[in-house]
Amino acid sequence: MKMKLKVRTGDTVKVISGKDKDKKGKILSSDPKSGKIIVEGINMATKHKKPRKAGEVGGIIHQEAAIYAAKVMLVCPKCGASTRVGRKVLPDGEIVRYCKKCNENL
Ligand SMILES: [Zn+2]
Structure with missing residues (x-):
């Protein structure tokens, strides 16, 4: 799988x-x-x-x-914390990953 x-x-x-x-x-x-x-x-x-x-x-x-x-x-390149990765779908349908600590897109 x-x-x-x-x-x-x-x-x-x-x-x-x-x-x-x-x-x-x-x-x-x-x-x-x-x-x-x-x-x-x-x-x-x-x-x-x-x-x-x-x-x-x-x-x-x-x-x-x-x-x-x-x-x-x-490790988030934006805030430097080890973090969990979230995913969100942008209005145009693109899927981006984001840092659950600082909410910055990765
Ligand atoms: Zn971050």
């Missing part, structure tokens, strides 16, 4: 649970199918990379692993 994510790529979010609680980062990518997102600097996973091709260097790389979108809250 496709889930509607409250947040989207490029949003700054704050983690509300897990080992990266209270950290903030920018969403690098989102996957509505799994309900997961990848956030810059959050949930870093260590991968051991083996050289597979000639000339390739092996080593340890750090990479963000996906987390559930439900584990984050949007």
